Amino acid sequence: MATQFEQRPEDGSVMLPAATIAGTRYGASNREAGNAIHNASTGEIIGWQEHADAAQVDAAVRAVRAARAALDAWRSRTPESRGNVLRKIAESIAADRARLSAMQQRVSGKPALEADTDVSDAIATFHYYADLCADTSLFAADTLALPDDTVTGERQYEAVGVAALIVPWNFPMVTTAWKIAPALAAGCTVVLKPSEFTSPVEHLLAEIMTAAGVPDGVVNLVNGGGEVGALLVAHPLVDKISFTGSTAVGRKVMQAAAQDMKRVTLELGGKSALIVRADADIEHAVALAVGGAFTNAGQMCSATSRVIVHDDVYRKFMAIFEAAVRALVIAPPQTENVSMGPLVSLAQRARVQALLEQGLADGATIAFSGALDNACAQGFFMAPVVVAEPNTANVLWTDEVFGPVACVKSFRTDDEAIALANDTRYGLVATVVTRDDGAARRYRNALRAGLVWINTPQLIFPQVSWGGLGLSGIGRELGLAGLRSYQELRHCIVSRG
Numbered sequence: 001m002a003t004q005f006e007q008r009p010e011d012g013s014v015m016l017p018a019a020t021i022a023g024t025r026y027g028a029s030n031r032e033a034g035n036a037i038h039n040a041s042t043g044e045i046i047g048w049q050e051h052a053d054a055a056q057v058d059a060a061v062r063a064v065r066a067a068r069a070a071l072d073a074w075r076s077r078t079p080e081s082r083g084n085v086l087r088k089i090a091e092s093i094a095a096d097r098a099r100l101s102a103m104q105q106r107v108s109g110k111p112a113l114e115a116d117t118d119v120s121d122a123i124a125t126f127h128y129y130a131d132l133c134a135d136t137s138l139f140a141a142d143t144l145a146l147p148d149d150t151v152t153g154e155r156q157y158e159a160v161g162v163a164a165l166i167v168p169w170n171f172p173m174v175t176t177a178w179k180i181a182p183a184l185a186a187g188c189t190v191v192l193k194p195s196e197f198t199s200p201v202e203h204l205l206a207e208i209m210t211a212a213g214v215p216d217g218v219v220n221l222v223n224g225g226g227e228v229g230a231l232l233v234a235h236p237l238v239d240k241i242s243f244t245g246s247t248a249v250g251r252k253v254m255q256a257a258a259q260d261m262k263r264v265t266l267e268l269g270g271k272s273a274l275i276v277r278a279d280a281d282i283e284h285a286v287a288l289a290v291g292g293a294f295t296n297a298g299q300m301c302s303a304t305s306r307v308i309v310h311d312d313v314y315r316k317f318m319a320i321f322e323a324a325v326r327a328l329v330i331a332p333p334q335t336e337n338v339s340m341g342p343l344v345s346l347a348q349r350a351r352v353q354a355l356l357e358q359g360l361a362d363g364a365t366i367a368f369s370g371a372l373d374n375a376c377a378q379g380f381f382m383a384p385v386v387v388a389e390p391n392t393a394n395v396l397w398t399d400e401v402f403g404p405v406a407c408v409k410s411f412r413t414d415d416e417a418i419a420l421a422n423d424t425r426y427g428l429v430a431t432v433v434t435r436d437d438g439a440a441r442r443y444r445n446a447l448r449a450g451l452v453w454i455n456t457p458q459l460i461f462p463q464v465s466w467g468g469l470g471l472s473g474i475g476r477e478l479g480l481a482g483l484r485s486y487q488e489l490r491h492c493i494v495s496r497g
């Protein structure tokens with residue numbers, strides 16, 4: 001891809017084209033035909049992206065063609081050669097860390113530490129898949145022992161083809177790296193559609209990838225909202241869709257993909273639990289609850305927004321939790337000691353506040369909340385809220401709020417805690433805080449979640465696959481499973497005669 005990201009020196013505003021396909025920009029970032037991009041901390045417009053329907057429809061179709069044309073060349077390279085490009089991308093992201101982190105802070109209002117962690121995650125992901133590319137056994141055909149000595153069997157993994165990658169706005173660096181790195185490692189070419197709210201981050205990343213040596217047409221990018229995403233999903237030349245977003249849109253993606261039996265990976269919503277047993281280190285449990293519920297202003301698929309606390313320690317937990325939430329510094333990203341930033345947009349804040357009001361109207365009560373200071377007057381900030389003992393039918397207990405709202409409920413027995421935690425159709429993650437190893441094992445086996453953390457914060461490693469049960473999605477990203485999700489498994493049986 002050619003350089004496509006422009007930051008105008010006079011006011012720093014970003015201008016994004018409608019699409020970048022095989023190195024060519026489409027659309028001139030015509031403000032009149034575009035949508036604005038905001039700074040979430042101040043509400044001010046910091047840039048524009050072209051959003052002309054007809055151009056984007058055309059661009060999306062051409063993007064798929066470009067990815068097809070580049071496919072043969074890219075997938076016929078050796079895995080080592082693809083791995084070298086991935087390694088170079090990781091090194092280039094590391095070298096450009098400051099710019100990427102600053103753009104994340106600017107667009108989403110993430111505190112500097114969180115924005116920087118996202119960059120580190122992307123670097124680690126590209127390094128990990130570069131390492132996998134060095135293991136040729138993951139790509140080469142191998143022989144299978146068969147119970148018939150007149151034949152031999154061969155097994156082979158090969159690139160699935162053109163992958164459409166559709167990502168949300170809450171971790172733009174991270175969700176994009178989790179898709180692009182394994183897709184390129186497998187030998188796929190991709191068309192990426194970033195979220196319309198945070199696309200400058202991916203445009204910057206795309207520029208870095210181009211400079212790192214990704215050949216033209218291997219990574220293509222189209223801007224737009226749901227309508228462009230739907231076009232990509234429906235396009236007959238797309239072989240695989242990897243989608244991260246809401247369960248509601250995930251359903252539509254899966255339905256559309258069924259038409260051509262496209263391969264799908266869906267990373268969707270969650271309503272995860274954090275369980276605090278009576279034997280837990282309560283200070284530590286509170287730290288995990290604050291991180292699990294309010295990191296990224298609660299805009300996390302893995303938010304442990306249902307905190308389930310043993311009766312015996314409930315009062316102590318709530319007292320320390322209240323002090324911790326009241327002490328949170330909610331402020332723009334560069335503020336000293338900032339602990340929580342704004343929500344991503346005005347619309348997202350209105351959505352979260354409407355859900356909160358609905359929950360309160362249905363009988364939930366606020367136990368305590370954090371405070372905003374004057375620096376938060378302009379942006380899309382919202383104070384963190386903790387709701388105590390909501391009814392299990394209350395919307396705040398049942399639905400993904402995707403904002404800084406946590407519920408706390410008490411329990412008496414482990415069976416009760418497990419039943420409460422599993423009382424959801426989602427199944428992304430869970431956290432258990434306990435000093436009892438036996439209990440930890442029982443919880444780990446009983447909780448319906450793709451990943452269970454015991455006494456740890458939400459640690460994520462590229463080696464550990466990510467994904468959920470039930471309404472949280474289908475398939476896994478990261479780890480070897482992440483690579484395999486961009487490969488087709490094929491076999492051949494050959495007569496020895």
Ligand code: NAD
Pocket residue numbers: 166167168169170171175193194195196224225226227228229230231233244245246247249250252253267268269270300301302400402428472473
């Ligand atoms: P969203 O579903 O509204 O949008 C996600 C992406 O899909 C965006 O790029 C959007 O433009 C696109 N899109 C919208 N309609 C489409 C359609 N019909 N066809 C194809 N694409 C379409 O989600 P969001 O509001 O951007 O993100 C929040 C959601 O993402 C939450 O539900 C959260 O739990 C989920 N999420 C999940 C994970 C995970 O790993 N499981 C990670 C991050 C976010």
